Amino acid sequence: MALGARPSYSEHMLIMGIETSCDDTAVGLVVDGRTVLSSVVGSQVELHARYGGIVPEVASRQHILSLIPITQRALDDAGASLNDVDAVAVTYGPGLAGSLLVGVNFAKGQALGRGLPLIGVNHLEAHVYAGWLLGFDPSEGPGFPLMCLIASGGHTDLVLMEGHGQYRLLGRTRDDAAGEAFDKVARVLGMGFPGGPLVQKAAEAAVGKEKLTRPWLRGSNDFSFSGLKTAVLHLAQAKGLYPPEEGVEPDPQQVAEVAAAFQASLVDVLVGKTVDLARQYDVQGILLGGGVAANGPLRQQMEEASPVPVIIPPVSLCTDNGAMIAACAYYREQSGLDLDVLPSLRLG
Numbered sequence: 001m002a003l004g005a006r007p008s009y010s011e012h013m014l015i016m017g018i019e020t021s022c023d024d025t026a027v028g029l030v031v032d033g034r035t036v037l038s039s040v041v042g043s044q045v046e047l048h049a050r051y052g053g054i055v056p057e058v059a060s061r062q063h064i065l066s067l068i069p070i071t072q073r074a075l076d077d078a079g080a081s082l083n084d085v086d087a088v089a090v091t092y093g094p095g096l097a098g099s100l101l102v103g104v105n106f107a108k109g110q111a112l113g114r115g116l117p118l119i120g121v122n123h124l125e126a127h128v129y130a131g132w133l134l135g136f137d138p139s140e141g142p143g144f145p146l147m148c149l150i151a152s153g154g155h156t157d158l159v160l161m162e163g164h165g166q167y168r169l170l171g172r173t174r175d176d177a178a179g180e181a182f183d184k185v186a187r188v189l190g191m192g193f194p195g196g197p198l199v200q201k202a203a204e205a206a207v208g209k210e211k212l213t214r215p216w217l218r219g220s221n222d223f224s225f226s227g228l229k230t231a232v233l234h235l236a237q238a239k240g241l242y243p244p245e246e247g248v249e250p251d252p253q254q255v256a257e258v259a260a261a262f263q264a265s266l267v268d269v270l271v272g273k274t275v276d277l278a279r280q281y282d283v284q285g286i287l288l289g290g291g292v293a294a295n296g297p298l299r300q301q302m303e304e305a306s307p308v309p310v311i312i313p314p315v316s317l318c319t320d321n322g323a324m325i326a327a328c329a330y331y332r333e334q335s336g337l338d339l340d341v342l343p344s345l346r347l348g
């Protein structure tokens with residue numbers, strides 16, 4: 001059957017979501033945008049570790065190698081075959097152009113080969129829809145509008161979601177994204193990549209001896225974390241942690257204090273601004289998404305400070321995955337086979 005002539009989606013719709021916007025190759029299978037049958041993520045962390053950051057060309061080439069085996073694993077985990085899949089969804093932006101191209105062309109091949117609808121998905125919107133994978137449904141739950149904080153390695157966006165596909169961007173970072181700040185602080189403290197989980201872990205040992213300034217950027221809904229990053233660098237220098245000395249192990253207690261002071265400042269600002277806007281716009285709920293939403297203190301503090309219910313996906317669905325792409329696609333229109341990548345795509 002020709003693409004586009006497919007009958008309307010069956011009562012239960014199984015979508016395969018493909019994600020290759022950055023350094024993770026991920027495929028997820030989701031029923032009706034809510035129930036995860038499988039979610040397989042192939043991390044490239046070790047591959048890029050020796051370069052100290054993501055090398056775009058290396059990432060694209062690894063996506064090419066990983067996509068088929070990861071798709072097969074996602075199907076196996078779900079106990080499904082390609083014949084069961086009703087639509088193929090894929091991230092078309094934002095992200096690294098080469099990485100996006102690999103995923104989009106793979107998805108087109110699958111869709112064309114099987115006569116399935118192709119659905120292009122905005123990666124940022126997918127981070128929001130990871131919240132639906134909890135079984136959260138606005139028609140049953142808190143309802144719209146929602147105040148969404150999407151905090152990842154590339155974005156820190158405050159978005160008012162007024163309905164499915166209806167977004168107003170209210171605030172964003174003017175420099176570093178929250179996840180990027182975690183990653184850079186981790187580098188200063190001699191940790192690996194991605195930095196977020198490592199900084200969080202190190203901070204657990206702190207006794208709270210240090211305090212850093214809060215970059216509130218009063219009068220604006222925007223964020224700016226570059227000053228905080230510099231303050232961390234100065235504190236690390238003052239403690240003799242930076243630059244690292246050859247053959248000298250940094251004092252773990254001092255590392256913990258710096259990590260905790262940074263994390264506390266960043267979390268205070270993320271929570272404070274999100275809750276302020278939630279009140280101002282009289283929303284029904286706050287929704288967190290993106291890799292930084294995996295952060296324990298952020299999750300806890302947001303729950304404590306919010307006057308409305310807080311929706312946060314489980315940690316494994318906060319960081320990049322294919323299930324969130326499939327969840328989002330359930331609410332999106334079919335794309336043409338001329339779907340192109342948009343590396344700078346935004347939301348709202």
Ligand code: KG4
Pocket residue numbers: 022151152153154155178179180182183194195196197200290291292293294295296318319320
């Ligand atoms: O959403 P994501 O997986 O990829 C992008 O779309 O960027 O987010 C990755 C970012 C990285 O910067 C990583 O350090 C951060 O999320 N991250 C965390 C935590 N887990 C991942 N940041 C703080 N605390 C965490 N537990």
Ligand code: ZN
Pocket residue numbers: 123127152153290291319320
């Ligand atoms: Zn992401």
